[in-house]
Amino acid sequence: MIPIVGQRIAISVLVAALSLSQPSLAQYVTEWDSEPSIDRISKHVYRWGGGSNFPINALFIPTDEGIVLIDGPISPCDGASSNWIKEELERRYDVPVRYVVLSHDHMSHICGTAAFTDTAVTIGHKKLRPHLIREGRVSAIPSISFEESLDIDVGGVKIVLYYFGPTHSDNLIVTHIPQDGVLFAPDLARPTNQLPLPDFRDLDVDNTIEVLGILSRLENVDIVVPGHFSPTTTQDYFLDFRAYLQALRERVLDHMVAERSLDEILSLVTMKDFDHYENLDQMLERNVITMYDYLYRYRESNYPSTMPVRAVE
Ligand SMILES: [Zn+2]
Secondary structure, eight states, X not given: OEEEOSSOOBSOOOOOOXXXXXXXXXXXXXXXXXXXXXXXXXXXXXXXXXXXXXXXXXXXEEETTEEEEEXXXXXXXXXXXXHHHHHHHHHHOSSOEEEEEOOOSOHHHHTTGGGGTTTOEEEEETTHHHHHHHHTOSSOOOSEEESSEEEXXXXXXXXXXXXXXXXXXXXXXXXXXXXXXXXXXXXXXXXXXXXXXXXXXXXXXXXXXXXXXXXXXXXXOSEEEOSBSSSOBOTHHHHHHHHHHHHHHXXXXXXXXXXXXXXXXXXXXXXXXXXXXXXXXXXXXXXXXXXXXXXXXXXXXXXXXXXXXXXXX
């Protein structure tokens, strides 16, 4: 385990001169089938994933000095799935997978990555490893960790990993390939007009509102790759989802201050002004319930209160 506690540390110093005249992104794929597939999305970056049950997006970046893999699975999570991408990479390239980057500890994004530890070292946020071990995740285990950000310079491609504090889990990172204008933001983005999270069980709502603003302003981002489904989206997604999250927070909180019950709040908070989200009906009930749970821990009601007490006073 090599903990890296600093701002930015280059793993390799091989930094290539960046081309000032990049080809247009329009020539690359930004939409794909739900079946297992590999799609080139920019000059250096490939998206891979798919699966019949719950399509997942992961990335790989082939270079002359090795391949960088970001996240792992295709669904279902079994040996056949990880062997599929391993065989594809061996067939296409003469270099091994050198780094495996794990976006966060959730099994659906990382299962099967241990298949690459014969040639690769694994990288993740410093809070990732305890989750992997405690939960018994079927995953590679990081030997390199970092706190705030980490640059990987390999074969002329610079890959920047950012951690902005707890959001969806306490260990989620985003991956930025600035020279290609690609940002991989699993579970903080989905394709436009889809809410990203069924519920907020491990979401730090307040910091996520901050981080969505940061992501919307990150420079050198042309396309945002979501963690699930197709197609890609843009940084506007972060602003739209932030508006939803802020509005939901304020509405649920106002009703809690007015001492309304969770059942009442569920009937009153409809979020109809956000019905451009095609999966709103599917997500709303659990979004309200878990926002209520989050805000229960945020505030103290006046005395006497009709609010239910969840802990012994
Ligand atoms: Zn997740």
